[in-house]
Amino acid sequence: MPKKKTDEEKIEVPEDKLKEKALAKAAEKESLQTEAIQKEDLEKSSKESLKAEEPVKIKETPKIDVEASSEQVQASSVDDIKRKKKELLEKVKKLKGKVDTTDTEALKKEVKLKKRVDMLIPLEDYVRTGIYLGTRVVTPDMKQFVYRRRADGLAIFNTDLIDQKIKESIEYLSKFNSKDVILVCKRQSGWKFAKKFGELTGIRVFTKKYPAGILTNTQLRDFFETELTIVADGWLDKNALKDTLDTRKKVLMICGTNNFSKGANQVIIGNNKSGKSLGLIFYLLVRGYCKNKKIEADIPDLEWWIDDSDAIENVRYPQKKERRNSR
DSSP states (O other), X not given: OXXXXXXXXXXXXXXXXXXXXXXXXXXXXXXXXXXXXXXXXXXXXXXXXXXXXXXXXXXXXXXXXHHHHHHHHHXXXXXXXXXXXXXXXXXXXXXXXXXXXXXXXXXXXHHHHHHHHHSSSOHHHXXXXXXXXXXXOOOTTTGGGEEEEOTTSOEEEOHHHHHHHHHHHHXXXXXXXXXXXXXXXXXXXXXXXXXXXXXXXXXXXXXSOOOTTTTTOTTSTTOOOOSEEEESOTTTTHHHHHHHHHTTOEEEEEEOTTOOOTTOSEEXXXXXXXXXXXXXXXXXXXXXXXXHXXXXXXXXXXXXXXXXXXXXXXXXXXXXXXXXXXX
């Protein structure tokens, strides 16, 4: 006997050949089958959603007493602070015994006294000659040596630095022989002291006028070579300064607050306008140079060098001075 055909093995019959009843039955069967499949899918999805919606059991954490814990923390921090403070106080006591406490004011006085002792001359002599006085103009090169400004606008040099620079200049000048050095001082208030400087040291001095080209023009009869030029004022003695720089020789320059120190190998700071100030500078240079070179010279005392009355009178009344000398 032939086997019955299952639902899966049914042969599809074209719709146009089926009768109306057979077509209705086939449609009912298909709808039943699809409903059954949909129910199964719904049951599966509902089971999965139920599993997902099961409440998660959370372990209960023990309650913490916040107030009690904060009190404990505060108590421990206070104890730590007290302990550290005690340790620091003990260290301070130990160090206090090792360190010697000194009075700052007394120390300052000692330093000042020591500086005054080491100075070439007493501080009072620097003050009375006015070597510390500058002008209202201060160049960038001299700004580092200015101590303050007066009420009238004049700049004031630091006297400690003046003394230090003169010491350095004495040592620098002592490296050269007198025949290899010239001094140029065109400022009339310094002529008297410049000439005396040349007499005592043997250094050649140019006061009234510096012969142009005497260091550079080999065709001149008076041509000579030098190793060092001392310039009293860079503005007035600019020709001598230029010739020295052109020949690439050394320069020792006396600079006021309005001077530039460009080209100078060694600088003396101070008032280069006053006869007293220039006389003091030349006096200290003579004394130091003769001492280092062991030159026996009869050097006048300081009072002679800072007495510029003759120089002032000669500047004001040159003809009167010449008449007195002729008589």
